[in-house]
Amino acid sequence: MSAGIDLENVCCDFGSFRAVDHANVSIQPGEFFSFLGPSGCGKTTILRMISGFIDPTQGSIRIGGKDMRGQRPNQRPTALIFQNLALFPLMPIWENISFGLEVRGVGKAERRAKAEELLKLVDLPGAADKMVSQLSGGQKQRVAIARALAVEPQVMLLDEPLSALDLKLRQHMRAELRAIQKRTGVTFIYITHDQGEALAMSDRVGVMSHGRIQQIANPRDIYNNPVNGFVASFVGENNIFTGDVGATADGIAAFSTPHGTFRARLGEKATGKGVKLYVRPEHTLISPAQPAENAIHGRVEEVSFEGNFIAIHAVTDSGMKMTAELRNDGSSAIPEVGAQVWMGFDATRAAILPDAETKG
Amino acid sequence: MQDLLRRYGAGLTTIICLLVFFWLAILVVIPNITLFESSFRPYLPVTEVGGPKDVYSFDNYLKVFGGEVEVSPLGFTFLIPVHVLTFFLTMWYSVVVTVLCFAIAYPMAYYMSKIANPRSVPTLVLLIFVPLWVSEVLRAFAWWIILAFKGPLNSLLLALGLIEAPVRWITDYDAVVIGLIYTYVLFMLFPVYNAISSLDTNQIEAAEDLGAPWWKIHWRIVLPHAKPGVASGSVMVFMLSAGSLLVPSILGSTTSQWFTQTINQWFNDALDWNTASAYAFLLLFLCTVFVALAMWAFKVKLSDIAK
Numbered sequence: 230m231s232a233g234i235d236l237e238n239v240c241c242d243f244g245s246f247r248a249v250d251h252a253n254v255s256i257q258p259g260e261f262f263s264f265l266g267p268s269g270c271g272k273t274t275i276l277r278m279i280s281g282f283i284d285p286t287q288g289s290i291r292i293g294g295k296d297m298r299g300q301r302p303n304q305r306p307t308a309l310i311f312q313n314l315a316l317f318p319l320m321p322i323w324e325n326i327s328f329g330l331e332v333r334g335v336g337k338a339e340r341r342a343k344a345e346e347l348l349k350l351v352d353l354p355g356a357a358d359k360m361v362s363q364l365s366g367g368q369k370q371r372v373a374i375a376r377a378l379a380v381e382p383q384v385m386l387l388d389e390p391l392s393a394l395d396l397k398l399r400q401h402m403r404a405e406l407r408a409i410q411k412r413t414g415v416t417f418i419y420i421t422h423d424q425g426e427a428l429a430m431s432d433r434v435g436v437m438s439h440g441r442i443q444q445i446a447n448p449r450d451i452y453n454n455p456v457n458g459f460v461a462s463f464v465g466e467n468n469i470f471t472g473d474v475g476a477t478a479d480g481i482a483a484f485s486t487p488h489g490t491f492r493a494r495l496g497e498k499a500t501g502k503g504v505k506l507y508v509r510p511e512h513t514l515i516s517p518a519q520p521a522e523n524a525i526h527g528r529v530e531e532v533s534f535e536g537n538f539i540a541i542h543a544v545t546d547s548g549m550k551m552t553a554e555l556r557n558d559g560s561s562a563i564p565e566v567g568a569q570v571w572m573g574f575d576a577t578r579a580a581i582l583p584d585a586e587t588k589g
Numbered sequence: 590m591q592d593l594l595r596r597y598g599a600g601l602t603t604i605i606c607l608l609v610f611f612w613l614a615i616l617v618v619i620p621n622i623t624l625f626e627s628s629f630r631p632y633l634p635v636t637e638v639g640g641p642k643d644v645y646s647f648d649n650y651l652k653v654f655g656g657e658v659e660v661s662p663l664g665f666t667f668l669i670p671v672h673v674l675t676f677f678l679t680m681w682y683s684v685v686v687t688v689l690c691f692a693i694a695y696p697m698a699y700y701m702s703k704i705a706n707p708r709s710v711p712t713l714v715l716l717i718f719v720p721l722w723v724s725e726v727l728r729a730f731a732w733w734i735i736l737a738f739k740g741p742l743n744s745l746l747l748a749l750g751l752i753e754a755p756v757r758w759i760t761d762y763d764a765v766v767i768g769l770i771y772t773y774v775l776f777m778l779f780p781v782y783n784a785i786s787s788l789d790t791n792q793i794e795a796a797e798d799l800g801a802p803w804w805k806i807h808w809r810i811v812l813p814h815a816k817p818g819v820a821s822g823s824v825m826v827f828m829l830s831a832g833s834l835l836v837p838s839i840l841g842s843t844t845s846q847w848f849t850q851t852i853n854q855w856f857n858d859a860l861d862w863n864t865a866s867a868y869a870f871l872l873l874f875l876c877t878v879f880v881a882l883a884m885w886a887f888k889v890k891l892s893d894i895a896k
Contacts, residue, residue, distance in 0.1 A: 280798060303800045315791035319813045328809070329799035380799055 231258045231416045232293030232306060232383035234279060239288035241274050241440075248274040250440040251288070256418065256433075258293075258383075261410050263419040263427040266437035267463070272420045275437075276386050279418065280309045293383060303332075308377035309386045313393070314369055316361045322348070322372055323357035329380035347375040351409065367398045374409060384416045391426065403430055424464045428452060436460045438585050456496065459585030461507040468513055468551045470506040474499065474581060481576050488547040491523045493579040504581055512578040513553035515541055515564065520573030527551065529568045539563055543570060628866035649867035672851055676872070679848040680879060682762050683830040686769045690777040690826045691819060693770065698782035699811065703790060717775065725772060729839040732768050733759070736840070764840040765847065769830045776829060777822035784818025785811060817893035824880055824894060831876050848872055 234256040241249040249271040256262045264272040277283045279290060281302035290297045297305060308329075317325050324331070326347055327340035335343075341357070348354050351371035361369065370390060377385055387406075391399045407430050410417045421427050427434045428448040435445045436459070444456045455461035458469075472486030474495065482495040484506050493506050514520055527545040538554045541564060545551060551572055555561050564570050593602050629645040637643065653672040660669055669677075701710055720728065735742050736758035743755040758764055788811060796806045812819070837847035852872065855865035884891070 282794060282798075302794070302798045303802065307798070309795070309798045311791045311795060313789065313791055315789060315795035317792060317796075317810060320809075328796065328801070331809075332796075332799065332801040332805050376799070 231414050233258045233260075233416065234384060234418070235289075235291040235294075236275070236279075237289045237291070239275070239278065239285045239290060241271070241278060241283060242286045247440050249278070249285075252442050254435055254442060254445055256416060258416055259414050261407065261417045261419065261430060261432045263421060263431040263434045264437055264442075265421055265424060265427040265434050265463070267422055270437040271440040272422075272437050273388060274440075276309070276388055276418065276420050279384070280307050280386050281305050306383040307386055308380055308382035308384075310373050310377050310388065310390045312388045312390065314373040314390065316369060316372060316376070318361045320361075321357070322359050322361065322364070325361065325372060326375045326379050328376065333380075343379060344375070347379055348372075350378070350412070351375045352405070366394050367402060370394065370402055371405075374406070378409075378413060378415070382415060384418060385410075387417065387419045389421050392421075392423070399426070406430060428464065436463060438463070441585075443585055455507070455580070455582065457498075457585050458505050458507065458582045461580070461582055466510050466552065467507040468510065470508075470549075471503060472506060473502040474504060482581060484581055488545055488549055489523075489525060491574075491579070492576040493523075493574075493581050494577055496580050496582040499581045499583045504583060506579060506581050508574045508579040510540065510552040510554040511538070511556075512574055513551065514573045514575075515543070515553040515555070515570050516561075517564070517568075517570060519571045522576060523573045523579070525551070525572045527570060527572060529564045529566050529570055532563060532566055543572060545572070624862075624866040625870060627863050628870055630863055632861040632863045649864045650871060652864055653868070653871065672848075672868075675846045675851055676848050676875070678762070678846070679831055679872075680875075682766055683769075683827050686766055686773065686830045687777075687823050687827045689766070689770050690774045691781075691823065693774055694777035694781050694822065695815075695819075698778055698785050698815075699807075702782055702786040703788075703793065717778070721775070725835060726839070728772065729768055729836050732764065732771060733839055736764050736767065759840060760842050760844070762842075762845045764842065765837045765845055768836040768840040769833060772833070772836055773826045773829050776825040777819075780818040780822040780825070781815055782818075784815040788814045816887075816889065820884065820887065820889040821894040823883075827880065828876060831872065 234254075236252045236254045239249060239252040240247065252271075252275060254262075264275060266272050274283060278285050279292070279297075281297065281300055281304070284298070292306060302309075317328065320328070323341055323344035326344040327335070330340045330343060345354070345357055348356055351374050353368055353371045353375070356364065356368065356372070361372070364372065373390065391402050391406075394402060403426060406417075406419075419427070419430065428451065431448055433445060433447050434451050436443045436451060438459045444451060444460045446454070451460065452464050455464065461467055462469075470484070470486045470488060470491065472484050472491075475483035475485055475490075477483075477495055480494055481492050484491045484493055486506070491506065493508075519526075525545050525547075527543040529541055529543050530550075531542040533540045533542070534557075536557065538556055541553045541555065543551050543553070553572060555563065593605070597605065628649055629647070630643055631646070631648060633640070633642055653676070654670045656671045657668040658671045658674060659666060660674060661667075701713055705713060723731075734740055737743075738755055738757055738759075740758075742758065743752070746752045747755065758767070792810055792814075793806055796810045801809070832849060833847070834849040834853055837845065837850055838853075841847065841850070848868070849872070852865050852868045855861050855868055859865075884894075
């Protein structure tokens with residue numbers, strides 16, 4: 230069983246501070262949806278409003294079509310996984326997992342059986358009688374998931390549950406979480422500030438800043454077609470030019486900057502002077518020969534070898550720092566430090582974008 | 590010790606150690622040993638002290654079994670030595686005080702640590718502490734006045750229409766229990782408050798999120814976590830209540846007798862320090878046994894309390 234969630238014009242104020250500003254989103258049943266944003270962007274507030282610990286100042290939250298106003302957390306079909314997991318240290322693992330069943334008056338034998346079953350599901354058999362303190366970080370993680378699944382929620386809410394794990398385990402748990410979500414079919418709402426996590430796991434991502442949802446799209450569109458400068462910067466690196474939009478044809482605009490005049494895709498609502506052009510480092514070309522369009526001449530300052538790619542930091546003749554990333558597959562020649570090079574980019578791979586929305 | 594020397598130098602360290610030694614040896618150990626030793630000796634005229642009659646025995650301790658009275662609780666009538674009865678009543682009402690202190694302190698502690706705005710907690714603590722600035726004797730007398738038959742409490746309740754005739758508060762052990770609760774409730778409040786404060790609020794929220802009603806959250810999450818605090822608070826309140834002399838003396842009625850009052854009578858009225866010492870050690874020993882049994886029954890470890 231899973232349920233969809235609709236947020237309609239949801240706002241949340243703490244005193245005079247507006248933590249969440251007119252959030253509108255419709256999450257499908259069985260979807261893996263992530264809210265991505267820096268700390269303080271309001272994503273945790275959204276999660277706590279869905280789980281019922283905070284009431285929205287205005288707007289409505291519906292779960293499975295039912296308005297949740299006035300429903301306490303213990304009356305909602307949601308299960309929250311806390312950032313610090315909040316396992317109960319004084320209970321053995323199986324009691325932790327079956328706590329939700331205990332409060333529903335399920336008998337001991339049945340609870341125990343259900344706990345064992347869930348421990349198998351999260352790949353942790355035989356841990357039933359251990360105490361929380363005997364488990365490793367990743368194991369605790371699984372117990373927290375099992376405990377939430379035990380109450381058969383229609384919606385699982387996850388508040389940065391992987392942030393305390395080390396890198397390898399984090400990557401492993403990403404795949405694991407995704408697999409559990411697919412297996413159970415429960416709607417997952419995931420909160421994170423880690424763009425890699427959000428892009429890798431989610432069906433759709435909502436990028437947030439200053440209490441507003443800036444863009445809702447699938448991970449590919451978020452990365453390739455960000456709607457504004459905030460989204461472009463938050464989900465990846467960019468070379469950024471500031472300039473004025475000129476003549477536009479077929480969605481490609483002329484863009485004049487102190488570093489030259491370029492042609493690039495024109496994003497919605499990006500007009501006039503003082504807007505920004507975003508080019509991803511991996512879309513920035515670098516070669517000894519002058520490219521056909523959007524050519525910028527410069528000098529290589531630093532070459533840093535990152536393993537799967539090589540980052541080349543250059544300074545243009547006009548004094549701007551640029552970064553280009555080359556894949557480490559031998560397909561392109563790596564310039565030396567101090568080399569004179571031409572950089573450029575494909576007009577369709579670069580976008581002129583407005584700044585983030587902050588006001589209603 | 591090394592640390593102490595490095596921090597304060599040889600001179601100051603010697604002074605600190607001597608002061609601690611003086612405190613422990615002269616003010617604690619030696620008086621107790623003296624009383625302990627004399628508790629086994631008979632009370633004799635000065636001329637006979639050290640004489641042939643001055644021998645060690647358990648006679649002083651066995652005096653608690655003298656002088657039986659008839660009691661009939663719950664319809665059963667039996668004879669019981671009057672001092673043993675006093676002892677059991679002291680134990681019983683100390684337990685009552687402890688339980689009531691817990692019943693009062695737990696909601697307060699929970700409110701202070703989890704519900705109240707953290708910024709208002711210092712004010713709350715101050716408000717709780719202010720009455721402690723007044724001497725214990727004055728506070729006990731204040732309760733004596735408040736609880737008097739024609740006192741302010743009865744006037745208030747009559748004026749509010751909550752009672753139709755004045756209530757006799759200072760009767761049997763009622764006023765003693767009220768006074769002891771008032772005097773010792775903070776010894777319960779603060780350990781419980783500390784214990785609950787250290788509970789991660791997320792655990793309460795997690796339990797609620799999993800569907801637990803409020804009482805289940807307290808029973809399964811908050812109380813087990815607060816158990817060491819409750820245990821140390823209970824031990825303190827119980828021991829202090831059982832050992833209190835002032836409150837039972839001031840707020841006691843004609844039908845109440847606290848075991849400490851009996852000890853006091855041996856000391857000050859009978860001037861028999863030997864028997865008084867025996868009674869005092871008996872109280873100490875039996876209270877310790879009782880507390881140990883209670884800790885065993887509630888599965889509390891000594892290390893939990895020492896935290």
